[in-house]
Amino acid sequence: MKKAVFNLEPLGCPTCVKKIQSTLEKMEGVEEVKVLFHSNRVRTQFDENKVQAEDIQNTITKLGYPVLSQKVS
Structure with missing residues (x-):
């Protein structure tokens, strides 16, 4: 599992x-x-074998909420 904050x-x-x-x-x-x-943040935990942080970021952006930065750990 990986974690990402957008x-x-x-x-x-x-x-x-x-x-x-x-x-x-x-x-x-x-x-x-x-x-x-x-705080205008989205915290996620995800299975990197099924989805990537970039996919999550793209989904957020497509909803109309620009992502300023992301941190993956």
């Missing part, structure tokens, strides 16, 4: 949190998602 541009509302979280939870290989509204 720093986003400021989120506009709590609905944004639900949209990101529910979409990422449906991705194959994503085991855990936590969207932090006040």
